[in-house]
Amino acid sequence: MRQEWSTEDLIGSWTLVGDDWRRVGNKTGATRLGFGLLLRFFEIEARFPDRPEELPAVAVAYMAEQVKVDPGFLSEYRWSGRTIEYHRAQVRDAFGFREFSRSDEDKLAAWLAGAGGSAGGEGADRGPAPRAWQGEHLVPPCRSGRGPP
Template sequence: MLLKFFQNEARFPTHKSEVPKAVIAYIAKQIFFEPELYAQYDWTGRLITYHRTQIREFFGFREDTIEDAQKMAEWLCQHVLHHDHEFEHLRRNWLAYV
């Protein structure tokens, strides 16, 4: 579930209930598991941390850092706050930046 959610959303769900039951049932059927097993998955242990690491590596992502946040803040100050507060302006400039 984490893999497919990340593939679609480019982030992990914040809680179990964020994944729709229909999606859980659909994926469970594809891999021949009972959907109820999803409820048993430990969202606080080492296993989920390991799974998230594997998924990030598979997609070429990494966890963000304090340096990333600082760079984002600098970029926002340089490219957004001096111009306007319109979302479309932010989107255009961010896409040009990356």
């Protein structure tokens, strides 16, 4: 995650919009700030931050201003445990994602073993083929209309 953001990019990428407000509405303090940051980070990176240091300081300050929580409260947000797991599930649901399952693994393996992985075919070098399979089977469209994250 880049750490430097222009004002225009910050507003375009880190502003809570539409249903985001419903999702943060029932949260307070550190959980409100942390959840808002997880939500926007996930849309930008298509993953969750591993630790708070990955979050750009300017984005933390901007999010804190939006949700009316002191940015210092981020230090109270728990990066392991039930709360963040629940928040991650809510964020995945917001974007139409779900955790990769054993069934998904079996389907991908079958695809790689079949036409997608045949010699000389698109998957022969294991380059673009798995990404094509992901795009077709796993990656939902980005809600901002900018394409997949």
